[in-house]
């Protein structure tokens with residue numbers, strides 16, 4: 001319970017920060033800081049262990065933030081009851097990760113600005129290997145909110161994705177996600193799959209799976225850094 005309270009407070013602070021930003025015209029205002037919002041890759045439909053995933057998320061974030069300057073990372077999930085947000089929140093605090101550079105946020109990743117007041121210019125998608133819309137989860141939500149523009153722009157960049165890799169797609173300004181939310185890029189990420197009903201199931205091989213998940217986050221953060229700078 002205390003975790004979800006902490007997240008609520010964080011969200012409220014975030015709202016406040018963003019409101020202050022909008023009322024000032026400083027070029028260094030927080031809403032100008034390149035921000036990546038990302039879902040927890042592979043931990044829902046792909047059934048990856050939450051304890052192991054949260055370790056990998058926190059480790060790769062810590063590694064990335066050591067090198068990257070002037071960026072923010074935000075892990076998003078739909079519910080205050082999110083187990084993965086609570087685990088990551090806790091482990092990030094224990095590692096003393098700077099909470100102005102990384103925090104968790106409860107909300108729909110396709111409505112972070114319009115509903116949550118949080119400006120994120122880049123969002124990540126937990127994609128499928130065919131880079132196709134639908135299939136439920138965050139993939140269906142992002143393709144549906146972005147409209148056909150995202151499908152077309154994605155096809156121009158790649159036909160498929162291998163586990164552990166990502167691809168950045170610039171969002172056409174005609175997309176509702178660009179216009180309403182200020183999202184300029186979607187980065188599709190393919191994580192490891194532990195669900196026997198989905199392609200490339202790793203059959204509980206967490207040696208392979210953990211490496212793929214780590215590669216997926218490193219690739220996501222590097223792609224984001226090259227957009228940001």
Ligand code: AR6
Pocket residue numbers: 039040041042043044045046047076077078084107108109110126127128129134135136137138139140141191198
């Ligand atoms: N906003 C924020 N977070 C969300 C949203 C949303 N709108 N929807 C879901 N989540 P999942 P995976 C969270 O299953 O495990 C798809 O069918 C969710 O609570 O979307 O990597 C693809 O086509 C969870 O924490 O992705 C692939 O085939 C996280 O997003 C497959 O699922 C990821 O859950 C990928 O499975």
